[in-house]
Amino acid sequence: MTETLDNIIRGCQAGDSRAQRELYVLFKDKMFGICLRYAGNFDDAQDIVHDGFVKIFMKIGQFRFEGSFEGWMRRIMVNTSLEKYRMHCQVININDFTKEIDNTDSSDFSTEISARELVRFVQELSPRYRMVFNLYAIEGYSHKEISNMMDITEGTSKSNLSRARAILQEKVRKYFSQTAKIK
Structure with a gap:
């Protein structure tokens, strides 16, 4: 993990909105790609990404800098997608299979x-x-x-x-x- 990313994460853990914005900009495209595989359309994928980032910012204090931060975020996005699936009983696009x-x-x-x-x-x-x-x-x-x-x-x-x-x-x-x- 780079020192810059560590600093952004620590800023997010401290509730710094600038650090949250930086983290969002840094990972939003990758996380969107993951969510799009589960979403029925572009708008649903955006909703999942939004909900996922809300959860990430709420739980970021639990991240202990052990293992991959991106993997930790990815898991939250997949779980958020699964929650949406359970609520709506429908699943969505797969782009790469x-x-x-x-x-x-x-x-x-x-x-x-x-x-x-x-x-x-x-x-x-x-x-x-x-x-x-x-x-x-x-x-x-x-x-x-x-x-x-x-x-x-x-x-x-x-x-x-x-x-x-x-x-x-x-x-x-x-x-x-x-x-x-x-x-």
Whole structure:
């Protein structure tokens, strides 16, 4: 952690509004990117970021300079996103999940798929499948952590991930078979 960031954090812990502004400017874009994967749209992502920063500033006194500050903030943003999910029972966009789809046998496919199409496929998943897929494949949480966050069993988390992958792989296969017929 840089000395400058340490000073900003200490300022935030002391309630310095200038330090809070600096911290917000320093991390808002990264945190927005995280929240956008969970939000249904741009406005929802902004709301989550706002709520997350409010929580960060309320809890910053608990940060003990052990481990990554950015990781600590990220966890708060993900938890804020999960709270919004629980309140509204809907989950949102995933922007980067191509590595999960790589398990699909693409040797027969003679065309490429756009990121926009992949995002659309994930958006078509049920809210629970999307949440589990995002937490596991994108955020790197374990099934045990997901089960605790979402109040489901580990087995349900594993099952939801397996079903989400199967659905996505089928959507990719259909997409490629349809685009191959067009060419």
